[in-house]
Amino acid sequence: MIEKVPPVERKTRKFLSLDHYSEILTKEYYLLPFRFLRISNEREILVNEIGDFLVVPIGTAARIIEKKVTWSNDPELYGDLLANFFISPLPVPDLLDVISTRYRTKKSFLENFTSLHIFVISLRCEHTCHYCQVSRVTADRHMYDMSKEHIDAGIDIMMQSPSKNITMEFQGGEALLAFDNIQYAVNRAKQAAIKHNKIITYVVCSNLAPLTDEMLLYFKENNILISTSLDGPSFIHNNNRHKPKGDSYELALNGIIKCRRVLGEDNVSALLTTTNLSLLYPEEIVDEYVKLGFRNIFLRPISPYGFATRGAAKNKYDTSLFLEFYKKALTKIIEHNINGYFIREDYASIILKKMLTPFPVGYVDLQSPAGLINSVIVFNYDGKIYASDEARMLAEMRDFTFLLGSLGTTSYNEIFYGEKSTEISDVFTNESLAGCSDCAFQSYCGADPVYNYATQGEQYGFRPTSSFCQKNMEIIRYLVELMDADKRIEKIFRTWITDKS
Ligand code: SF4
Structure with a gap:
């Protein structure tokens, strides 16, 4: 005999009677x-x-x-x-x-797990930037290039990522000094991607000084994106980014123009690093980006890692000074938008997207669970594997706290689920950190155990004296205040998160 199944009560979202609502209210x-x-x-x-x-x-x-x-x-x-x-x-x-x-x-940015794979393809560099975050070596020391065996092993780990869409980013030193390594890595990754059914985005981070037409052609043929550095007008850029002839700005500018012409406007972006000198010129820096036709600018404070911390006079400043600089620059950016020139500030845009849209935002420096391991992994030139770019910068200072293993010997599971990763995972969600757990800005902010460790000596961190907290708390508060005070600004902010430029 067939048992009768009682009808399932269907939940409906139709409007109920007016009485129902008056009762609720x-x-x-x-x-x-x-x-x-x-x-x-x-x-x-x-x-x-x-x-x-x-x-x-x-x-x-x-x-x-x-x-x-x-x-x-x-x-x-x-x-x-x-x-x-x-x-x-x-x-x-x-x-x-x-x-x-x-x-x-x-939280769905977690679904794909680690997708950004950074290959430090060479530690060589021909610049001597005073804020350099890694212990770069002179251009002729080829033993500081990543070996082919390590490149192969890195690609092998990368192909085990559960994510279908992967980003392979080449960093240095100056990545273009090891252009042959980039070519080798891209060719090998392309073959592996077919076998493993992956879609790979390639990014080369470069100061563009060694850029040649042959390289540009290769980037064009292989859809490779370029990320470069531009610190503002030449007097700031050349002061920050030393080259023997003092021509870093001119070389970067020529490189940007060539990349735009060959690769297209959208395929070259620039990043700013804020030094003590930059703090004095917020408006001039924004105007330089506008003059060069950029549609975005990323106002980044100097990193408290690596070589950057050694040049204290040029590179150490209080977070309150950065915030002052940030607000002045942001005001100038808003002014340009009001006057009809679209340009967005990237850090604000990341936060605004978290505030004003229901979408996931997986920016590695501002997410919980943290970006390290969950979204990014770094393969260093010597085959060592680190939890994040900042973690390898600490390693350059001989601090190996965030070393996860070595290419060729450590397995995927040992890297991502091993003892070290498990230990870091105890402190990488801001929902469970004292100070953050009851903070109004928790869902817009993130957790960064490496930053806490580098600045406060332990991974858990202490929010009342944390510069990470001070910066994020004030920037988020300021964005809310601006939107609340002036609807025109809210409207501009909304254009920054809709990708319309
Ligand atoms: S603003 Fe500070 S307290 Fe709030 S979530 Fe961010 S780091 Fe934590």
Whole structure:
């Protein structure tokens, strides 16, 4: 006999009767998880578990928690809180599945696990930049190039990534000094990609000084992207980036022009490093990027790693000075946008995408779980494997805390699931770090055990004195304040995250 299966009760999202809603609106509500922070003397921000936020008058969080906000005394706020998952008429909200789907979507950058593979193809360099983060060696010391055996072993590990889409990035030293190594690696990776059904994006990081037409042709034929450095006008760039003839700026500029002509505008990008000298010229630096036709600029503070920390007079500055510089530069960038020239600031854009869209943002320096291991892995020129680019910079200072193994001898599982990775994973989610766990900006920020270790001596970190925290807390607060104060700015920010330029 066939047993009768009772009909499954179908949940529907259709509008219910008006009575149903009036009943909900007059009932006592339950609090859903959210965090809050004062952003000025008058305003505070409320942020829920999935990163939706409301900017409200000071004291609102207290009123919500004391259940003093009602449909009858503040219908607009009550409606916003209900619609944005800050409060619920039921202890377990009806739309719990919507909240969990949105949470999963925000964290879906984890689905593909490690996709960025950095190959330090050579440690040789012909520049002597005073902020260089690695202990580069002179251009003629070929023993500092990555061996073919290590390149093969790195590609072998890369092909074991669960991600179909992989980025293979070549760094140095100056990567172009080992152009033959790049050619070898790209050719081998292409063959392996066919076998393993992977799609690879190739990026070469270069100061562009050694660039030749032959190289450009090769990049064009193989769809290789170029990432270069531009520190602003020539007097800043040449001061930061030493070459015997003092012509680093001219060479970079020529290289950018050639790359744009052959590879296309979108296939060459530039990064800025902020030194003590740069701090004095925020507007001039932004204007230089505009003058050269760039549509984006990444305002990056100097790294507290490697050689950079040795030139203290030129390279060490307080985070508050960087924040002052950042705000002035951002104001100039906004001004250019108001005047009709589209240019976005990349760090702000990453944060704004986290705040204003439901999409996942897997930027390695600002994610939780952290970018190291989960999104990026580094194969050094000598075959050593590190958890992140910053981890190998520490190693150049003879600190091997984040060394995960060696190419050719350590297996994929030992690298990614071994003792060292497991140990780091204890401290790489900001949801579980003191200070971050109850911070309103948790979902926009990230965790960085390497930074904590390099600046505070231990991976867990101490938020009240952390420069990582100070920088992110203030930049996020400032972005919220700007959007809250001027709707024109919010509109501009929205264009920065829609890829329309
Ligand atoms: S680092 Fe600071 S700003 Fe970032 S989540 Fe932690 S406490 Fe908040």
